[in-house]
Amino acid sequence: xxxxxxxxxxxxxxxxxxxxxxxxxxxxxxxxxxxxxxxxxxxxxxxxxxxxxxxxxxxxxxxxxxxxxxxxxxxxxxxxxxxxxx
Numbered sequence: 001x002x003x004x005x006x007x008x009x010x011x012x013x014x015x016x017x018x019x020x021x022x023x024x025x026x027x028x029x030x031x032x033x034x035x036x037x038x039x040x041x042x043x044x045x046x047x048x049x050x051x052x053x054x055x056x057x058x059x060x061x062x063x064x065x066x067x068x069x070x071x072x073x074x075x076x077x078x079x080x081x082x083x084x085x086x
Contacts, residue, residue: 014056015042017070022085031078041072050074 017038024037031052038054045051054070071084
């Protein structure tokens with residue numbers, strides 16, 4: 001009897017930001033300035049549109065090789081107040 005072995009592909013998904021891109025971001029910038037510099041976010045907060053997420057992952061087969069989440073939080077005037085990289 002033949003046994004099925006799943007085939008895995010390399011998957012890269014999301015917005016990859018290198019250190020040069022991340023260093024372009026400064027507290028006090030507007031949403032427009034940020035999106036002009038590094039592009040639109042992967043995801044905006046569902047309950048809070050003043051939170052932007054730039055998410056990237058790279059998987060080869062069943063192994064996660066790289067994972068990056070950059071979270072940007074804005075005030076009520078669309079000014080960046082915090083940057084968190086995980």
